[in-house]
Amino acid sequence: MNNLSFSKNTLLIVDDNPTNLGVIFNVLDEAGLEVLVAQDGESALQKIEYVTPDLILLDIMMPGIDGFETCSRLKSNPSTSGIPIIFMTALGNTDQKVKGLSLGAVDYITKPFQKEEVLARIQVHLELRNLTKDLASKNQLLQEKIEEKTTLEKTLQQLNQELEKRVEDRTSELKQALQTLQQAQLQLIQSEKMSTLGQLVAGVAHEINNPVGFIKGNLTHAETYIQDLLEIVHLYQQQFPSPGAAIATRAEEVDLEYLIQDLPELISSMKVGVERIRQISVSLRTFSRADSTSKVEANLHEGIDSALLILQHRLKANDKRPKIEVVKEYGNLSLVPCYPGQLNQVFINIIANAIDALEDSLLKQNLEEIKVNPRQIMIHTEVDRHRNVAIIHIKDNGLGMPEEVCTKIFDYLFTTKPAEKGTGLGLSISHQIVVEKHDGQLSCFSEQGVGTEFIIEIPLA
Numbered sequence: 001m002n003n004l005s006f007s008k009n010t011l012l013i014v015d016d017n018p019t020n021l022g023v024i025f026n027v028l029d030e031a032g033l034e035v036l037v038a039q040d041g042e043s044a045l046q047k048i049e050y051v052t053p054d055l056i057l058l059d060i061m062m063p064g065i066d067g068f069e070t071c072s073r074l075k076s077n078p079s080t081s082g083i084p085i086i087f088m089t090a091l092g093n094t095d096q097k098v099k100g101l102s103l104g105a106v107d108y109i110t111k112p113f114q115k116e117e118v119l120a121r122i123q124v125h126l127e128l129r130n131l132t133k134d135l136a137s138k139n140q141l142l143q144e145k146i147e148e149k150t151t152l153e154k155t156l157q158q159l160n161q162e163l164e165k166r167v168e169d170r171t172s173e174l175k176q177a178l179q180t181l182q183q184a185q186l187q188l189i190q191s192e193k194m195s196t197l198g199q200l201v202a203g204v205a206h207e208i209n210n211p212v213g214f215i216k217g218n219l220t221h222a223e224t225y226i227q228d229l230l231e232i233v234h235l236y237q238q239q240f241p242s243p244g245a246a247i248a249t250r251a252e253e254v255d256l257e258y259l260i261q262d263l264p265e266l267i268s269s270m271k272v273g274v275e276r277i278r279q280i281s282v283s284l285r286t287f288s289r290a291d292s293t294s295k296v297e298a299n300l301h302e303g304i305d306s307a308l309l310i311l312q313h314r315l316k317a318n319d320k321r322p323k324i325e326v327v328k329e330y331g332n333l334s335l336v337p338c339y340p341g342q343l344n345q346v347f348i349n350i351i352a353n354a355i356d357a358l359e360d361s362l363l364k365q366n367l368e369e370i371k372v373n374p375r376q377i378m379i380h381t382e383v384d385r386h387r388n389v390a391i392i393h394i395k396d397n398g399l400g401m402p403e404e405v406c407t408k409i410f411d412y413l414f415t416t417k418p419a420e421k422g423t424g425l426g427l428s429i430s431h432q433i434v435v436e437k438h439d440g441q442l443s444c445f446s447e448q449g450v451g452t453e454f455i456i457e458i459p460l461a
């Protein structure tokens, strides 16, 4: 036996017979093994609590608990069940050998001992034992590595999840910031557009107002003066039926009779004209009214009318197309709490879009078709008492729009118009004004070839 290969192995011999013990002890000690001894089962079990031998040589017949019982206890304890046990039996006792093996022993040696045989068997089992231990420790190592890897993987997964979450959070933060920025920009553009237009309109209205005021004032006097003059002419005609050739010729030249009859009508139509200019000026001032910071009760029909007035020049016929009709069906809207200047802007945007759409369709169709189906903007207003909202429908019978356009019209900067004609802001601003500023709704229904309808809903409470 090669001493070195087992020099680290410990063996426990359990035998109550000192002679046997002595013989075996010497054989193994000589072979270089660390040898422990016990003289009965119980002291063997106690020893094993402190030192774990690599192999146990176990006698069967002993005082106290015998070898089989000792073997059973060792095998039923997980911390000792792996220690290989070799029984020492009397020669030819087959029953004992079989029982020992069935209790978990790995082998047996027979008394009287054959030194070579004993050493050979012990060597085999120690080698096996060492290999098993080696394997177990490698297994353990492997298990640890696997556990380490699993833990690492878990940590990695967690880190990954955390990272993904942070990226997600950051992305949504950025999205939010972008949205806020766009909204701020919209508001800026909106107020800029409004104030420029408002200032212009207010300026024009103001400039018109003064001359209209004194034309209107003087017209009243002119009417009285003309009435007086006509009465005097009349008196002259009565007093001097033959005024002389020069007067008679001149009177004939100017068609005095017609002039006398037409002049009052002329004055009253001038009064109607001046009144119309005055109304326009009032309308313009309504439109340009600076918005207060809080809502005010306003007459939306006035707002719609002023928007129509501002767009009047675009509704008229021109050398390329006939006029665009406006059909109004105003319901009983009374006063609506709102920011009137902003709602006017919504009306202007939607009506201007309708005019654009109608112009396109007018340019594409021939006069006959247009005669049959005149181009119109229908404006209908009503109150839904049930939902307590004011509803304004603005509908055109232009070309309508395809589904893919319809889904984008409220998007910031979305336009299908050439750069000089559209910025793509009109409807996104209008949407913001209706939905965010007024808690209302702005919806659009469009059918290609039929037309488009915008519905504005403003809560009354």
Ligand SMILES: Nc1ncnc2c1ncn2[C@@H]1O[C@H](COP(=O)(O)OP(=O)(O)OP(=O)(O)O)[C@@H](O)[C@H]1O
Residues within 6 Å of the ligand: 349, 353, 354, 357, 396, 398, 399, 400, 401, 405, 409, 414, 415, 416, 417, 421, 422, 423, 424, 425, 426, 427, 428, 452
């Ligand atoms: N009544 C309508 N009929 C057909 N298409 C319409 C109508 N109203 C809006 N659109 C479509 O919606 C798009 C967006 O309208 P929006 O008013 O936001 O921008 P725009 O008119 O193109 O430019 P602008 O900023 O000058 O108003 C238009 O380009 C057009 O394609």
Ligand SMILES: [Mg+2]
Residues within 6 Å of the ligand: 349, 352, 353, 422, 426, 427
């Ligand atoms: Mg527009």
